[in-house]
Amino acid sequence: MKIKSEKDFWAGLMFVVVGIGFAWGATAYSFGSSARPGPGYFPFGLGIILALIGALILFESLTIEVDGGEKIGPWPLKQGSIILGSVVLFGLLLPRLGMAATLPILIGLSSLASGEFDWKEVLLNAIVLTVGSWAIFIKGLGLTIPLWPTFITA
């Protein structure tokens, strides 16, 4: 057995796994009957259909020849972890350190992903964006976003 299309193979597998997962999860809820469908009725049916579609894609990926094998190629691990890491860090720190500290951290950290890091530019960007965000979101719109670290305000 040889994989003819790498992209489709893994996409098919993803659909099968997620479909079965949802259908299996749905068994925890009352299925009801067609006349009185319960909360598990719709997700169970959908999960099964998704798994079937995934199986069809898997089958095609193993049988139908495509040019170049539709390789997935390298994953953007570095960029992905920097960007999403800085987003998660933002979520963690914002309630504790406030926007005045968290936003520059987000901007500084995420700028590392560009590969053209220049600290003067990043500093300028961080200052402009932080002051701008304060003016728009806190001053202008009156949203309740913590601005300063809790150890200062408390």
Next chain:
Amino acid sequence: MDLLNNLALGFGVAVSFQNLLYALMGALLGTLIGVLPGLGPVATIAMLLPSIYALDATPALIMLAGIYYGSQYGGSTTAILINVPGESASVVTAIDGYQMARRGRAGAALAAAGLGSFFAGSVATLIVAAFAPPLTELAFKFGPAEYFSLMVLGLIGAVVLASGSLVKAIGMIILGLLLGQINTDVISGVPRYSFDIPELTDGIGFVAIAMGIFGFGEIIMNLARPAEHREVFTKDVKGLWPTFEDFKQAYPAVLRGTALGSILGVLPGGGALLASFAAYTLEKKTRGKPGEVPFGQGNIRGIAGPESANNAGAQTSFIPMLTLGIPPNAVMALMVGAMTIKGIQPGPQVMTSNPQLFWGLIASMWVGNLMLIVLNLPLIGMWIKLLTVPYRFLYPAILSFCCIGLYTLNNNNFDVYVAAIFGVIGVLFYKLGCEPAPLLLGFILGPMMEENLRRALLLSRGDWTTFVTRPLSASLLLGAVAMIVVVTLPSIKRKREEAFQEAD
């Protein structure tokens, strides 16, 4: 002429210096807040609702209408400029709009969206005035079975949106429907797939999914390219205005979108949303002029059609609200709220008991549209300037606004994490060649679809044939089947593939 008399009455109310000023202010505030990613019309109206407390009923509603149109247009602006749809109806606008922006044609795209919306809004105003009563009758004929079938049709329509494999696109729709199942079951009140996380019992936020997949995912994929290929937007900006050629291409799309949007908007429950998707499908199926840019690559019809449909639908969605008192979407629910604050009970009686307000509101809808054009056409130049900022400055700014927007959705950091997870999923989809737009549509329609399916089955006592024995429902399903047949027919399939290969 009743129609003219009524409109004259309405405009008499709406067009005073004071009311025009409120409309302009509303449109300005709405646009400025609406372009911030994550703040769609609902959030914007909710945020600005207190500002109308002090006003009389008519100016208050006029200002709200301005805010509504402003924020809706703001959502389309972010869809075109940074590929983050501000609200569900602008998901399809992002497909071709963003591609146009990358080719230096953001000005034309924004103008097409604005002018198309204005035209559609004007026509829909007339339609509301002329056909409110008969259109209400049509809405009455729609039972749960018809809604379900309509959504099936809408979803199948979304499949032809995807430019890749048909089966994969259907898979993505179903995946979206399943993600929409993470919520509390509306009928039995049972939380589903929540893993005892309280935030998940309300479901995943649309904004978190859209920002994660489209916003974060897109940034990561862009950064993964070598720096010299990364410049997302071409430096060669081709004019702020649509060319004569653009107008020639876009105006039939605007006409079709307006017609479709006016009809679908009347249906309570996401009519305007379905309208924008249906209009995109229709445009894609309509043969364009030879040598036209393919869809998904920045075709102006892909913006003009859905944006017109969206706006026409938003306008005619006032019909069910004003005549039946049923708010068809969250925005209208807030409008109803505002009316109640002002001591007006929405319902069929408003038209007769309070004609000045009824027709004034309809006229003010049009005034709101007008203000939007007056305000936004000059702003286009400013938006374009924004795109000339180098990407290494731009993407931290997009990240910052997205993160703040996510945090303020519910004032906690849960949505920030959810969006980060969907960022990973977005990269996965990109790598596996799965298009995310159908997923988002499935996600939005999922809960409505389930509710209507279960209601229809309840009413028919478990008989699935109810979907094909009711004539309206049967013809909608037939339309869906016809679409699949057309797409899978070998000769057409080959053409479809050829069309996409040309695009590559």
